Amino acid sequence: MEISAAGRLEVRITTADVGKRVSVRSLIEHGPSGEKFTDTVGVLTSWDNGVLRITRKSGEGVRIAESALVAGKVVPSAPARRRGPSASYEELARVSARAWRPVESERLGEWELRAAEGFTRRANSVLPLGDPGVPLDDALTAVRRWYAARGLPAYVQTATGAEGAQELLCAELERRGWVREVTAELWT
Secondary structure, X not given: OOOOOOOOOOEOOOHHHOOOEEEEEEEOOOOOOOOOEEEEEEEEEEEEOOEEEEEOOOXXXXXXXXXXXXXXXXXXXXXXXXXXXXXXXXXXXXXXXXXXXXXXXEEEOOEEEEEOOOOOOHHHOEEEXXXXXXXXXXXXXXXXXXXXXXXXXXXXXXXXXXXXXXXHHHXXXXXXXXXXXXXXXXXX
């Protein structure tokens, strides 16, 4: 790697940047062609115990040891494409939820708990759009109880990789032991 006399690599991100879009260069031991560095761009979703988690636009989560950081900075959101007005993730999720109605649903603040006797995960999962009205741990306890009462596993339908998506909620769920099991795409 070449570094000009005027420029030097610096790590200019901290734990205070969680939730922001960042660009990070880190050391890797053995790249496919002998590379020693790799770059990652995405939302910094957590920085705990010396490990950063960055969620790429694709939704893929990347873990990077703090000791492997070579450079890092906060970067602006990806430039908007020229086209007509677009809907936010929340708007798309609400519209698509109306097309795939569960047999039973109940509100938990702004979250919708949905059950359809186990037929499809989407119709048998929480749609967490907004504030559940209680602390997250209490909300997740209520979710588990609600689904257990119906003999169903508790699933949470979340979105990553788009502006206004739920990277921070996903990171909090992961921190609490929830695991991503299925990936789906919402096409418009």
